[in-house]
Amino acid sequence: MEQQLTRQEANNGKTIVRRSEEDILKHLDEQEKSGFTVKEYCELYEIVEQTFYSWLKKYRPKPEDEVKGFAPIEVVSPVVPVWPQLFAEVGNIKIYKEVPAEYLKSTHGYKSH
Incomplete structure (x- = not known):
């Protein structure tokens, strides 16, 4: 998978990787089709699991998340x-x-009889 990554150095010495929306959507699709669990997929592609779940929440909301308030x-x-029933x-x-x-x-x- 070709990725467009932006790397930044954080204050604590860790590298922060910024991915484009296109790359994020590709990862979400690939994980879904791969048969791997989220944990396995994240280990394979060196993605922080919490980050992956935040992508899911942002780009693939559950149907119940889409409906807010009262239903019409x-x-x-x-x-x-x-006529009388x-x-x-x-x-x-009768x-x-x-x-x-x-x-x-x-x-x-x-x-009666």
Whole structure:
């Protein structure tokens, strides 16, 4: 992999390597396709693992990171039928609302034989 690197010497004597956005994206793609873990890939290419994870966060946000705040919803009012809705039908009897079983057993309702 050809890299465009900028090297700087830090106060503590360590070398700071600056990579272009193009190189960072190439590393992210290569690691994903390589089958190596992030740790293995970073050791192979001498990349600080924390740096690699910061690249992932910056350039490959997770879907849940993209959505902020409330999700829009559409409120749909229930459809009210024009005609009374049939609740139950027993033989020739049609019931259009909930009726207690006691009522159906009483002399006012269904008579059993």
